[in-house]
Amino acid sequence: MEVIDVGSADAQRLGMKPITFVRQVLALCIHPELLNDETFPVDVQQRARELLEHCAGGSVGSYAESAGIAHVQQSVAKFITRRDKGLTSDPSHIFMSSGSQRALRCVLKFLLQGSDHAPIGVMTPNPHPHTLLPLLELLGIVSLPYQLQQGAGWALEKAELKRALQANRGNCNPRAIYISNPGDPTGHVQDRESIQDVIQFAAEENLLLLVNEVFQDSVFGDGCEFLSYKKVLFEMGSAYSERVQLASFHSLSNGIMGECGFRAGYVELVNFDALLPYVETELCGSVCAPVIGQIALDVMVDPPQPGEPSFNEYCEQVTVNKDTLKRNVLRGRSFLNSLPGFSCPTVTGGVYLYTHLTLPQMESDNVELLYSSRLLVEEGVCVGVEKCVCTSVPGENSCHIRICVLMPSPALEEVLSRLETFHLRFLNQRS
């Protein structure tokens, strides 16, 4: 039985197809003899030629600048400006990295540089991306957890931020607050008011904003739209926009593009001006992010335009992926809610279903690990699982299960079917 890993967002592993235009441009950049192959659309050829001109020696085999290929920095800046309805983005404030995790690590290390003897603290949401706490621990950074409100679709509340900071201030020197929007793994999409609250809080407490915005292209809830922290920050006026430090992360791996294997992401830094040279030389190091990933990122932020030969196919493929995601979220949620013990809230963004699961009382302290390891062994489904930190009913075992649903619908049906078989058997054996 083939194992299906839905615990992390790895869409192509789960059978999603790459976007043709991206792969065609990369193939021509890698093997320029194909530039004369007329079976490739003209815009693919043009894009590949243009990108190769921006590679040293005209080759993707050369090193790029450590902050990234200048042309790609410019493409990203234009993308951000379009996204934020005209708000300027400076290419020199954008740093390419081999994935958004790597960029986050760089900025965290930057925080550590200025630290005195007290350990640095970063406020972290609960639930949080499953890669976040190990990274902080590795760097010796204290995590200051703030609880997202399950009953409100995992929204963020300002009063809870204040409580969490006060409760933990003694342990460390709090320097930053980490947010993921849309939420990883909750899928919650913040509205303007909520973002303003966080920015105001960060300004009051002199905290750097570390904003994971890798799911910005995966917002599908009715009436929901993605608002960047940067846009809201600048709309709050110069008292905020000239002072609050913001690092916004985006990635080629997440959401609709799903190109995890190329290892590419970027961070845009706001109000780091005097520190930028330091960031570049000390933190990015002297080695560039993979050139092929940077080129794919260029295509992601600057896709084919109306009238260009690849436009229709590109739009169709993106639409299919987005429709698949939205359909799978609805299907998965309704299926899970039909199983005893599952309670899966509405999801408006991201690629996960993050569902509450109530299990029968058992001897084990780690009932969630028992459940997930049995599910893996017996039915070959690997899910993410976390102990439930919400108010628990005495005598009840509960946990949260994380399932990536960005996959072809038949694959999702297979996952749901295996999960149901396992779940009913698990309950049956313990009733």
Added chain:
Amino acid sequence: MEVIDVGSADAQRLGMKPITFVRQVLALCIHPELLNDETFPVDVQQRARELLEHCAGGSVGSYAESAGIAHVQQSVAKFITRRDKGLTSDPSHIFMSSGSQRALRCVLKFLLQGSDHAPIGVMTPNPHPHTLLPLLELLGIVSLPYQLQQGAGWALEKAELKRALQANRGNCNPRAIYISNPGDPTGHVQDRESIQDVIQFAAEENLLLLVNEVFQDSVFGDGCEFLSYKKVLFEMGSAYSERVQLASFHSLSNGIMGECGFRAGYVELVNFDALLPYVETELCGSVCAPVIGQIALDVMVDPPQPGEPSFNEYCEQVTVNKDTLKRNVLRGRSFLNSLPGFSCPTVTGGVYLYTHLTLPQMESDNVELLYSSRLLVEEGVCVGVEKCVCTSVPGENSCHIRICVLMPSPALEEVLSRLETFHLRFLNQRS
């Protein structure tokens, strides 16, 4: 005037052409529709199909295992076994990384984990790779320099190792010795006796061997051959081979392949057995090296074989590159030695000319920086430059210049011509 950067080894920036077989396999892996294109040789198609089968979901867009694609680890292990004439290599002791620098950083961080309050020390050669000291400084590791013997073609002497360790022992806790063989930037190729000396020293002093072997394919001196530290270690018997810890680094970027932009390298660890799971989970992190780079690495360590359609072209291209390198070393050395003040020793490996330069006495303390910055501004040639630490004659200014010569011959002529023009003008203005 176009700037020519010969200070670092970035062959394709300097105009070297990539190996066709590598690029063809990558193009097909990236854009699998090309698998049915009969203009590609059959062995390219087969290799791409085989590699895609080892990618999750059959796509290079999926994450790989954090230690690397298992199949590529196996290919590397087979390559090492062939190279070392049958000495076994265990694939699970090989870790893929986004470049050999990244792998070195991981192993250095591993050293730091076990450290008490005294800082960790690593013995470093002088001259050394220009990226080495910044990396150690970044990690807070003390460098314990040992001097290579310029008069002996930059050979390594055991007595000097002992002296250097004694002289610096008080400052830190010495934990490792770093060697590059063939030497970066010296080009010196160690013989068996010299390697045995280092291993014996490491065993006596309980030092981990950090061996940069990225130029192992670039040995061209008459009568010289590359011997790996691992092979010599195992030939010294179990008193050494079962005890001395060795980390050997190799890379896709250096030497003949010259694919810097893909960011791929690996480290093989010897006698880390009990610590391997720790290395994997704690140091490599949860994110894989770029998949495309790993695939290129697979091709590098497992090239086309006699009888296969791509064999002849592959061999021709590699031969052209090797011949170009060897010819350029001879040409560059003889040219430099014809200029007043230059003294360039015989080079037997690597990709650099590392030449001594005596300059007229001047007011400046940093005559080497003055020289190199003028050369860049006036003639657009960027060289590596280092203060001379060898015994200096009073009243004489001297330094060392590092020039990568892995480039097409006309490009080298252009560099030499600009250098000559500048050098004679520089001397003339100061005579």
